[in-house]
Each structure stands twice: as structure tokens, then as C-alpha cells.
Amino acid sequence: MKISSLKLWTMVQVLLLAAPVLLGGPPPRTLRVDYVHQGTAATEAFGLDRVVLEPLPWPGNPARPVDDSNLGKFKFEVRNTKTQELLYSRGFASMFGEWQDTAEAAKRSRAFSESFRFPKPASTVDIHLFRRAEDNGWKEIWTLNIDPDAQDVDKSAPPSAGDRVAIQNSGDPSSKVDFLILGDGYTAAERPKFIEDAKRFTALLFAVSPYKEHKADFNVWGLCPPSIESGISRPSTGIYKRNPIGSGYDAFGSERYVLTSDNRAFRDFASQAPYDFVEILVNGRTYGGGGIHQLYSTVASDNAFSPYVFVHEFGHHLAGLADEYYTSDSVLETGKPRIEPWEPNVTADPKHPKWLTLVSPGIALPTPWKKSEFESFSHGIQTERRAIRSAKKPESVMEELFRRELEHETRLLGTDANSGKVGAFEGANYEATGYFRSQEDCIMFTRDEVGFCAACRRAIEGVIAQYTRR
Numbered sequence: 001m002k003i004s005s006l007k008l009w010t011m012v013q014v015l016l017l018a019a020p021v022l023l024g025g026p027p028p029r030t031l032r033v034d035y036v037h038q039g040t041a042a043t044e045a046f047g048l049d050r051v052v053l054e055p056l057p058w059p060g061n062p063a064r065p066v067d068d069s070n071l072g073k074f075k076f077e078v079r080n081t082k083t084q085e086l087l088y089s090r091g092f093a094s095m096f097g098e099w100q101d102t103a104e105a106a107k108r109s110r111a112f113s114e115s116f117r118f119p120k121p122a123s124t125v126d127i128h129l130f131r132r133a134e135d136n137g138w139k140e141i142w143t144l145n146i147d148p149d150a151q152d153v154d155k156s157a158p159p160s161a162g163d164r165v166a167i168q169n170s171g172d173p174s175s176k177v178d179f180l181i182l183g184d185g186y187t188a189a190e191r192p193k194f195i196e197d198a199k200r201f202t203a204l205l206f207a208v209s210p211y212k213e214h215k216a217d218f219n220v221w222g223l224c225p226p227s228i229e230s231g232i233s234r235p236s237t238g239i240y241k242r243n244p245i246g247s248g249y250d251a252f253g254s255e256r257y258v259l260t261s262d263n264r265a266f267r268d269f270a271s272q273a274p275y276d277f278v279e280i281l282v283n284g285r286t287y288g289g290g291g292i293h294q295l296y297s298t299v300a301s302d303n304a305f306s307p308y309v310f311v312h313e314f315g316h317h318l319a320g321l322a323d324e325y326y327t328s329d330s331v332l333e334t335g336k337p338r339i340e341p342w343e344p345n346v347t348a349d350p351k352h353p354k355w356l357t358l359v360s361p362g363i364a365l366p367t368p369w370k371k372s373e374f375e376s377f378s379h380g381i382q383t384e385r386r387a388i389r390s391a392k393k394p395e396s397v398m399e400e401l402f403r404r405e406l407e408h409e410t411r412l413l414g415t416d417a418n419s420g421k422v423g424a425f426e427g428a429n430y431e432a433t434g435y436f437r438s439q440e441d442c443i444m445f446t447r448d449e450v451g452f453c454a455a456c457r458r459a460i461e462g463v464i465a466q467y468t469r470r
Helices: 003-022 094-101 189-205 214-219 263-270 308-320 371-390 394-416 454-468
Strands: 029-039 045-058 074-080 086-092 110-119 125-132 138-148 165-168 176-182 216-223 277-282 288-291 296-300 421-430 431-440
Touching: 003 371, 029 094, 029 263, 074 110, 086 110, 086 125, 086 216, 086 288, 094 110, 094 214, 138 216, 165 189, 176 189, 176 454, 189 277, 189 296, 189 308, 189 371, 216 288, 263 454, 277 308, 288 308, 288 394, 296 308, 308 454, 371 394
Parallel strands: 176 216, 176 277, 277 296
Antiparallel strands: 029 045, 029 110, 074 086, 074 125, 125 138, 165 216, 288 296, 421 431
16 A cells, blocks of 8 residues: 555654654653634634743643544644644634624624643644634634744743642553643632542542543542632622632623633643643532633532533533533524534434434434423523522522422433434524434433433543543
């Protein structure tokens, strides 16, 4: 079999990147490019902020530097400047990408800090940034030239995040999924609480399939820079706090959505542990969390439903899973044309879903389910939920509402004709019609303890393989 010179050169570049680890030598350092992503719903522009040489070696799989998952609203490629050969790539989503789908984006311009991270190359590289097109192809939107040894590359030590905690050390970071739990809103005196919380959430993750079956494929690390005050900001109730990571509720106007827009601080603290994925664990009781593919996920530590939020939001972060629910309030604009989503667990084509090979034999596509009964009850729950928040009632009242909702949905969705089967069930991606999910119930759909649907499980395992298989 003949190998073209182009393919041969690509193989050589990949082997050179992997060689230090494969031959027993030290892996390259981690290089990070911080940049600004600015625009409106219809425009965008970019600007370089800084290039940072992070303090630790690159933790990724040296044998699989190129992302073949086809996930993300954006993708970046790192190419040798002279040859334009591909050295590294990753698909990702971003705060700017989410914000563009909000009502605010149609009225004003905003800027967000973002980052590219990759193993430090041996020579000058070009970074090519792509946006997902409506046909699910890629459109190049920015190119940036980087000299990894330039004088202005920031080699200084970042502000200390405190001692790193090895919660689960399964082996060499280059052959494991490195998962960092980053605490925010914990004072120095509350550090023991953070450690216990981080261990508790680690155990929760590995109690759920398919993480349970892949526990040995993960390292879990903990970092917790101390906060001056306990807890995080919640502007809708007049609470503002200046925390190290900058986490807060009310992101994009959603009272339950927890994010940080302080990308510089987040990245500087996170750089002090090997990481592929990050959970920002915020110290608080109020229900909330968030998750963005290849950026981070968040969860409040002490709510009764935090275990659900944690696993659900980490699914967004790690595997790019879409929300399958559609009756809850959303900050994103709905009612747009039903184009095929890039997310692996929802589709606009029920006759030929992404998970067609997983479909149960003989099942109808689309698949009937108790949709109207589910919607009628759920809309009533959402009305009560808004009233509870408006009246600023105790969190225990909200938790009781969720328990009542959970009991009803478990009974309804677990006793239907197609419960547990794989098909194409209408209602997903914040839309009641036009989008479909693979199973009647899933942790991306409700708070039931049913676990992930078949499409989600396959997607999660595919990403784990990207970081662990040689």
C-alpha cells in the first residue's frame, strides 16, 4: 500500500509530538493562548490577549492529538506555519457562542475571554479557528500566528491556588482523563469542607454509567483557592461577592445558571493541576449549575438535587450533550429553523437519527410517548417554580417541588409502552416539536434516576476513548 507524501508528513508530525512520552521522555509544556471574542448576534471579531506557558506538562493523550469527535460549535486547529500540517485540534463551545443565541445579543455587543490550550510546539504555528455552519460543516473565521518561544510569552507563575489534592490518582495523565474539581466560594477555614465535597461528587460520578465502568480511566484532582467570603454572587437577590474564580448565579438572566466570565482567573488557577475537564464546585445551597463543552461545568455543593445537576452538567462539558428538556424556561431564543444539531443526543431527522444503529428492533420512528400528559404537568410545575423564586421562599420549598415533580415523572415515563426502548421521541433541545431524543427518559431530560440514554452513553464513551486509548 502506497502512502502519500502528505499523509507521511502528517504521521511524522504526530509522532514527533508524541515522541517524548512514547520514548519515556518528559512531555512538552502546556501552551495557552488567551484571546477576546467580541460581537453581536450577527457579528464577531477577535483579538489576541496573551500567550501563556503554563507551569505543568501537557496532560493530554500524545497518540491522539487530533479531535475526531466532530463535536462543538467551534473548532481550532494548530498547524505548522511552514508546512501547514495539522499538529493538534479540538472542537469546543463557548460563552460567546451561547450568548449569541440570547435576546440581549440582538441589542448590544459584548466581549468574552476565551482560550486555546495545546502542547507547546517546537516551532512557530498558525491557529485556525472555525465556526460550525448550518450544514454542520466548518467555516474558518480567524487565523493567528504564534511563536511559542517569543519574548512576550508569559512564563511567570500564576497566583497560587493552594495545595493540590489527589482525589483519585489512576496513573500517568497522558493516558487518563484528567478531571479537575475547582472550588469557588470556600474560605480558607472551609477548605476541609471543599475536600469532603469534592470526594463526595467524585463518588457520585462513578456511581453512574458509563463513568462507573471507566473509573480506572480517570484521574481526579482538587484545587481550592481561598475566598474572602463564603458563597458566590447571586445578583437577582442582591448578593455580590468577589471570589477567586468569579462564579455567580443569574448568567444570561437565568436565576439557576452558574458560570464565570473571568476566563483569565479560571485558567490561571486551573493550570496548577493536570486537566482535560474542569468542574467548578461552588459553595452554596441554592439550586444551580451550568456546563459548556470543553470549557467547564459548575454545580452548587449543597442542594438536595446537586447530584443530578452535577452529572447532567458534566455531560454538557465532557461530551457536548444537548439539553433534552423543553418545558423549563430557557435563556436561549427558540422557534428557529430546525437544522440538524451538532450535539450527539438530539436530532431533527427522526427517520435517520444519529443513533440509528442503537434503535430498538421494530420501534416506530418517530416514537409515540405520553407527550401531552407530560407537558401538562410540567408546565404547572414551571409556574410554581417561578412563583417560589419570585416570592424568595426558602430553598427547601423548591426542593419539595422538585421531589413532587420527580415522583410524577418517574411513574409516567417509566410505565409507558416504549419506556426503556431506543427510538426518536419528539421534544428536545428546548423545543416541543421538531427535535427528537433517543429515549423517553434520560438524565439530560429529567431529574429521574434513570441515568443516561443510549445516545448519551455512546457519546461519553467516545470522548473517554479520545483521552485514554493509544
